[in-house]
Amino acid sequence: MSIGKTAPQPGAVRAPDRANGERGQILILMVLAMTVILVIGVIAVDFGLWFSGRASVLNATDQATMAGSLALPTDGAAAEATARQYVQENDSEIADGDVVVSFRCIVGDRNHDGEPDSSDIPAACPQVSAAAFTCINDRCYASCTFSSPSAMCNTIVTQASKDVPFGFGPIFNVDEGEATGYISAACRGACGAVTSEPLDLVMIIDRSRSMCPEDEEDDCPDLDNAKAAARSVLTIFDKNLQHVALGVLGPSKTTTDPEVCKDENAGGLGAAASGGGTWLPVGLSDDYQNDDGSLNTGSLIVKTINCLNAHPGTNLGDPVKAAKDYLLANGRPNVKWGIILLTDGAADQPQDFGPVSGNTGLLDCAANAPVTSNSGDNNGYETTPGNACANGGGNAVDANSGTGNNTNCADPGKDRHIFYNYGISLPGGATFTGIQVRLDASINSASGTRNMCVQLSWDGGATWSSAQSTGNLSTNEQTYTLGGSSNNWGHAWTTSELSNFRLRVTNVANSTSRTFSLDRAAVRVYYTTPNSGARGPCDYANQQAAAAKNLDPPIEIFTIGFGVAGATCDSDYEMSSSPYYNVRVTQLLADMATQVSLDDGGGAPGKGPGCYNTPEIDGENADGDHFLCEARSGDLEPLFRAVAESFAGGSHLISIPF
Numbered sequence: 001m002s003i004g005k006t007a008p009q010p011g012a013v014r015a016p017d018r019a020n021g022e023r024g025q026i027l028i029l030m031v032l033a034m035t036v037i038l039v040i041g042v043i044a045v046d047f048g049l050w051f052s053g054r055a056s057v058l059n060a061t062d063q064a065t066m067a068g069s070l071a072l073p074t075d076g077a078a079a080e081a082t083a084r085q086y087v088q089e090n091d092s093e094i095a096d097g098d099v100v101v102s103f104r105c106i107v108g109d110r111n112h113d114g115e116p117d118s119s120d121i122p123a124a125c126p127q128v129s130a131a132a133f134t135c136i137n138d139r140c141y142a143s144c145t146f147s148s149p150s151a152m153c154n155t156i157v158t159q160a161s162k163d164v165p166f167g168f169g170p171i172f173n174v175d176e177g178e179a180t181g182y183i184s185a186a187c188r189g190a191c192g193a194v195t196s197e198p199l200d201l202v203m204i205i206d207r208s209r210s211m212c213p214e215d216e217e218d219d220c221p222d223l224d225n226a227k228a229a230a231r232s233v234l235t236i237f238d239k240n241l242q243h244v245a246l247g248v249l250g251p252s253k254t255t256t257d258p259e260v261c262k263d264e265n266a267g268g269l270g271a272a273a274s275g276g277g278t279w280l281p282v283g284l285s286d287d288y289q290n291d292d293g294s295l296n297t298g299s300l301i302v303k304t305i306n307c308l309n310a311h312p313g314t315n316l317g318d319p320v321k322a323a324k325d326y327l328l329a330n331g332r333p334n335v336k337w338g339i340i341l342l343t344d345g346a347a348d349q350p351q352d353f354g355p356v357s358g359n360t361g362l363l364d365c366a367a368n369a370p371v372t373s374n375s376g377d378n379n380g381y382e383t384t385p386g387n388a389c390a391n392g393g394g395n396a397v398d399a400n401s402g403t404g405n406n407t408n409c410a411d412p413g414k415d416r417h418i419f420y421n422y423g424i425s426l427p428g429g430a431t432f433t434g435i436q437v438r439l440d441a442s443i444n445s446a447s448g449t450r451n452m453c454v455q456l457s458w459d460g461g462a463t464w465s466s467a468q469s470t471g472n473l474s475t476n477e478q479t480y481t482l483g484g485s486s487n488n489w490g491h492a493w494t495t496s497e498l499s500n501f502r503l504r505v506t507n508v509a510n511s512t513s514r515t516f517s518l519d520r521a522a523v524r525v526y527y528t529t530p531n532s533g534a535r536g537p538c539d540y541a542n543q544q545a546a547a548a549k550n551l552d553p554p555i556e557i558f559t560i561g562f563g564v565a566g567a568t569c570d571s572d573y574e575m576s577s578s579p580y581y582n583v584r585v586t587q588l589l590a591d592m593a594t595q596v597s598l599d600d601g602g603g604a605p606g607k608g609p610g611c612y613n614t615p616e617i618d619g620e621n622a623d624g625d626h627f628l629c630e631a632r633s634g635d636l637e638p639l640f641r642a643v644a645e646s647f648a649g650g651s652h653l654i655s656i657p658f
Contacts, residue, residue: 060090061158061184062653068101069186069651073124073154073642074621076103076146083158094162103153104185104656105144108192108236109135110293116140119232120192123641127151136657139192149618155187157656185656189645190236197241197648199338200284200331202323203230204247205308206343206562207272212310222632223308226342226562229636230305233340233644234288234295242648243284245326246270246301247319249343250311251277261307268303272311279322284330315349316341316541317534320592324548324555325357325485333479337555338647339548340640341592344562344632346585347537348571356532356543357485358430361552362438362522363422365389368396371416371504376402380417381518388419388518391440395517401507402514409453409467409506416506418461419521424498430527432493437482437503440519443473448510452518454482456489457502464504465489477519485526498525524552536572538580538588545592556626558643559589563632565612586611586629593626 068083080101087099105128107120116133117140125144133140144153160182205226212220234244250272257271269281285301295302320339327337368389370380381388381396388396396417404413426432435456443450453467466489470480483489503523507516534540548555567585572578580588610616611629621628621639628639 056091057094057160057162057182058184060087060094061160061182063087063090064099064160065156065158065184065186066651066653068156068158069188072156072188072651073152074618076151076153079103079156083156087158087160091160091162094160098161100159102157102159103144103146104155104157105133105142105153106155106187106191106654106656107133107140108190109138109140110192110235112138112292116142117192117235119235119637119641122635123232123638123645124154124189124191125152126638134657141656141658149615154189154191155185155654155656157183157185159183183656185654186651187654188651189642190648191652191654198332198335199237199242199648200245200327200335201233201242201338201340201644201647202245202247202280202327203233204249204319204323204339204341205230205305206249206314206345207308207311208249208314208343208345209310209312210314210344211562220310222344222562223310225636227305227308229342229640231295231302232637233640234302235293236641236644237289237648239286239289243286243332244288244301245280245284245323246282246304247280247323247339248308248311249315249319250313251279252281252304254278254281257307260309261303264297265303265306268300268307270304270307270309272309279319280326283326313349314343314345314347315537316343316347316588316592317537317544318350320541320544320548320557321357324544324551327555328359328485328551333481336647337553339555339557340560340643340647341557341589342560342562342636342640343585343589344564345567346564346569346571346588347541349537350540351537351571353531353534353540355431355528355530356547357433357526357528358427358547359485359524359526359551360424360426361550362524363424364391364520364522365419365503366421366423368417368419371418374412376404376413376415376507378415380415381516385417388417388521391520391522395442395519398507398516398518400513401509401516402512405510405512407449407508407510409469409508411508414453414506414508415516416504419503419505420501422501422503422523424501424523424525426495426498426525426527427529430495430529432488432495432498432525432527434485434487434526435483435489435493436485436487436524436526437468438520438522438524439470439480439482439505440477441470441473441480442475442477442517442519443509444475444515444517445511445513446472446475450509450514452480452516453506453508455504455506456491457504458491458493458497458500460500461502461504465491467506469508473516477517495527535578536569536580538569538572538583538585539578542580542588542591549594554594556647557592557594558626558628558647559593560636560639560643561586561589561611561627561629562634562636564589564629565610565631586627589629590625590627595625 064083064086067086068079071078105125108117132142212223253271253273260271261268282301282304288299290296368385372378381398383397385396387394401415450473452470455464468482564585569580572580
């Protein structure tokens with residue numbers, strides 16, 4: 001019997017070849033893999049394109065709203081035009097028809113009662129009714145339109161979208177995706193919240209006879225209007241951050257007057273002084289609010305505002321000078337300083353111009369040298385000592401300072417360094433009054449005693465003043481100010497001695513492992529000149545404002561003219577050399593303000609801004625400078641609040657619920 005292959009039986013099906021079957025499975029897997037890869041490509045590329053387009057739209061709307069908000073709260077047309085321009089400049093693929101610009105009003109609910117604070121609305125959007133607001137988390141929101149020339153809106157909203165073309169999407173009949181629905185909002189001013197920027201502000205209130213005629217002292221609506229406006233500023237600030245002082249036109253008594261300040265205002269100052277007195281009855285106050293944000297009626301500044309009564313004469317220069325001198329002596333360092341001046345007429349005092357104070361501004365040294373004997377390591381600031389002769393750019397460093405642990409400034413084991421060649425120059429006829437020293441410094445450890453002692457020399461270093469100390473330094477760079485406008489450091493200086501001026505810094509610590517860093521060792525010399533050379537009361541007022549604005553850093557000045565249309569500097573008439581001879585008060589106030597618009601608001605050329613009628617007033621108050629005006633019949637509160645919010649901060653992005 002032979003053995004061989006078995007013949008296939010009739011009707012039998014032959015099994016498929018295993019290799020062929022495996023090849024078919026691999027083909028299917030490859031198709032699936034390619035599909036997955038394609039999907040991943042769609043996700044990676046097309047979603048990437050979409051997210052990139054989305055980010056571009058978001059950036060364009062944010063830039064647009066911030067730029068547009070600079071025209072708020074008064075110029076809606078300019079705000080919208082600017083926003084649309086910035087959208088195009090930041091993303092040219094966004095069609096103008098895909099940009100929607102609208103406006104909102106945001107005010108506060110600081111008493112947490114679910115209703116908008118009534119004092120906020122007139123300054124932010126007077127045309128919007130209180131019932132239109134929705135309050136959420138102590139802020140209230142309403143739609144806002146520029147329905148009239150006097151309308152205001154403090155928030156701009158920009159919404160934009162665009163089509164983003166896909167790369168892989170067309171394979172699936174999806175050519176593009178829409179990046180849409182992105183909204184950005186920016187608000188101008190406080191916007192219902194207290195500002196977070198520390199500020200020192202002096203409000204100067206006119207209470208001349210024209211604000212309160214002698215025969216109407218029991219019914220004085222103009223002065224009451226100004227008082228309400230001043231109080232309104234205190235309601236939008238944070239007492240812990242913004243400190244406010246009060247100045248007046250016409251000096252006040254330095255003690256209370258029970259005939260004027262009585263009942264709930266007993267103890268307040270502000271009563272007019274017939275002779276002498278003070279131009280600034282209340283210094284910087286930080287107690288004008290209760291913890292819930294309401295006015296503290298027991299605060300001296302609140303009681304004094306309520307106590308103000310009429311005083312003859314309009315002296316604009318001396319209260320501005322008093323505010324400047326007070327801020328120089330008492331203002332917080334590294335905090336923005338400001339003045340709000342309200343007046344209803346031209347300066348007519350003083351006629352006898354006294355000495356005017358000035359200062360050199362902060363001056364930096366041009367030379368330095370270590371003290372090399374009986375001075376610790378005898379190398380002073382051994383690393384880059386010249387860095388202390390400029391603001392920023394690095395530090396002068398004294399590492400491992402000194403050779404002993406004694407904490408006496410006079411101890412010979414302490415490192416010392418001298419700075420000089422400050423280039424001090426005073427005007428002719430000036431009289432020295434004081435020297436201020438500014439040190440920007442830090443140390444490497446917050447442990448133990450760690451201060452800098454400062455001495456001055458008037459004879460090139462042969463003789464030194466007694467030391468004044470910074471107190472313990474911080475590990476973060478801080479500014480330390482010693483001396484001041486009336487501090488002569490124990491020596492009767494002559495102006496000729498300033499050419500031999502020297503400043504010596506001694507580093508004092510109870511450990512020799514301390515490293516002192518000094519970023520700046522600057523000085524400011526204060527002086528008075530025999531008189532201002534003013535050619536009239538208005539000229540004198542402008543000179544005093546200029547002195548405040550020329551400080552380093554400058555004091556920011558806002559001026560408000562109340563019913564001043566047509567008023568001129570009459571008391572300068574007899575002094576034809578005065579720059580304010582036959583010039584409107586509005587020109588004087590615009591000149592005194594920090595920022596002056598080139599647009600005269602409708603006034604006659606060279607004569608000052610026009611504040612004769614509502615269009616001129618609205619135009620002047622919308623031009624973005626620091627001079628504003630109001631008709632005698634108008635409400636001063638919105639202007640004061642607008643100025644305070646402008647001083648407190650500019651524009652910022654904000655979330656809105658609708």
